[in-house]
Amino acid sequence: QVQLVQSGPEVKKPGASVKVSCKASGYTFSTYDISWVRQAPGQGLEWMGWISPYKGNTNYAQKFQGRVTMTTDTSTSTAYMELRSLTSDDTAVYYCAGGTNFDYWGQGTLVTVSS
């Protein structure tokens, strides 16, 4: 069965960077695009961006342009999302989602930004 398994929780200081991984299994990695979505505590879902593992194309939300980088490693079937210059407003659960329709979701990675 399709599974997306994300890396563990992170605690970062303001100004630092975080890199979250999302390892896919149960399907051919290049088949499904990967999107990243975050959810601040008690808030709704916020789309951050998208990457095509097949071509490496990306599309980022304007809010994160210049601060986020999404990559994939097809040799390990893993997608990555790096977010730089963190502030307390970046404290959230970060999800990867696979498929055109966001069919499959990782379990989420809590990133806490605190001094």
Next chain:
Amino acid sequence: EIVLTQSPATLSLSPGERATLSCRASQSVGSYFAWFQQKPGQAPRLLIYDASNRATGIPARFSGSGSGTDFTLTISSLEPEDFAVYYCQQRSNWPRTFGQGTKVEIK
């Protein structure tokens, strides 16, 4: 950016009742529209894609309708496990956007 507005914010119903959730888009998204369910501490789950297609394993009591700018998610008879937050989402345009959510709570 396409703004999705969900109504109501909260829906208080009893098990067995019918739930009707709405989502309106600020411009047409065709049928590139989805509904998700999220329970506390869990990742969202895809319920409906392309406005009216149930995702794999989703019970028949969930149905979606609409096109263009107005969409509806109907739960024909609420089961205890259906009390959750529901989000709509469009994939017609970049950036992809979500509605703010509708909480379906037990009355």
